[in-house]
Amino acid sequence: MNIEGKTVVITGGAGGLGLSMASALAAKGASIAIIDLDPACIATAIEVLPAAKGYAANISDEEQVERVFESIKQDFGCVDVLINNAGITNDGLMVKQREGVVSKTPLAKFQPVLDVNLTGSFLCAREASALMIDAQSSGLIINISSISRAGNVGQSSYAAAKAGVVAFTSTWCKELAKYNIRVVAIAPGFIKTAMTSKVPAEVLSKIEQTIPLKRLGEPNEIASGVLFAIENDYFNGRVLEIDGGLRL
Ligand code: CAA
Numbered sequence: 001m002n003i004e005g006k007t008v009v010i011t012g013g014a015g016g017l018g019l020s021m022a023s024a025l026a027a028k029g030a031s032i033a034i035i036d037l038d039p040a041c042i043a044t045a046i047e048v049l050p051a052a053k054g055y056a057a058n059i060s061d062e063e064q065v066e067r068v069f070e071s072i073k074q075d076f077g078c079v080d081v082l083i084n085n086a087g088i089t090n091d092g093l094m095v096k097q098r099e100g101v102v103s104k105t106p107l108a109k110f111q112p113v114l115d116v117n118l119t120g121s122f123l124c125a126r127e128a129s130a131l132m133i134d135a136q137s138s139g140l141i142i143n144i145s146s147i148s149r150a151g152n153v154g155q156s157s158y159a160a161a162k163a164g165v166v167a168f169t170s171t172w173c174k175e176l177a178k179y180n181i182r183v184v185a186i187a188p189g190f191i192k193t194a195m196t197s198k199v200p201a202e203v204l205s206k207i208e209q210t211i212p213l214k215r216l217g218e219p220n221e222i223a224s225g226v227l228f229a230i231e232n233d234y235f236n237g238r239v240l241e242i243d244g245g246l247r248l
Pocket residue numbers: 089091092093096145146147148152153154155158188189190191195196199200203
């Protein structure tokens with residue numbers, strides 16, 4: 001797909017990896033729609049990318065997602081690419097014992113990570129693919145997974161959700177190919193973003209030592225993977241791993 005003139009919807013596009021993708025794709029001539037939770041972050045992102053349009057919504061809320069995609073249809077006419085990028089973490093061990101006391105992770109800490117990362121990706125892909133099919137145009141859905149899908153200490157919820165979006169990828173690839181819609185995943189490793197900055201410094205430094213390249217990735221190194229996924233029409237149903245060679 002030639003990105004120039006195409007409409008790209010990026011969830012979580014107002015910051016971190018999403019904003020880096022938005023900037024890279026806008027520079028190649030794409031029209032950008034950013035969906036994000038926080039209107040203030042969207043306003044800041046639009047200052048950087050004045051041609052982009054921002055939509056405030058909680059992607060785990062079905063009605064809000066339906067409303068936002070209706071607005072995007074009115075504003076842009078169609079959607080060519082959806083990047084399911086919005087994600088949250090809420091790390092913690094499932095159970096732990098300290099000084100003889102066993103504590104358990106509350107469901108209220110676990111569930112929202114599934115709601116946003118997994119259910120949110122489903123809802124956005126459902127709406128975007130319905131628009132693509134209706135417009136009888138080709139399309140692409142890029143699901144942002146993570147190296148954590150292999151299982152990472154303290155990330156039961158996030159690892160499960162990120163493994164889930166890979167399962168979505170192969171499922172939707174098979175369901176949507178007949179409409180000329182490709183579905184792919186990108187699995188970043190540890191990238192310099194607000195998300196990794198929340199990891200305790202000593203833990204992050206140990207992780208960094210296990211990365212063969214001995215450094216965290218840069219957001220633009222994920223954005224260039226997104227560009228590859230868009231431009232290569234035979235890349236379908238697979239996971240592009242961009243992690244410096246790390247194995248968890
Ligand atoms: N591998 C193996 N063991 C680990 C570990 C790791 N990566 N991280 C922690 N542990 C072990 C500790 O050594 C410790 O073991 P002991 O009980 O034997 O001492 C035990 O787990 C508990 O560690 P803490 O004392 O730190 O416990 P805590 O409850 O204060 O914190 C934690 C636990 C929340 C998991 C914290 O260690 C943490 O935040 N770890 C980092 C989690 C992580 O990697 N998050 C990635 C965020 S970035 C991201 O998600 C983006 C992406 O896509 C990659």
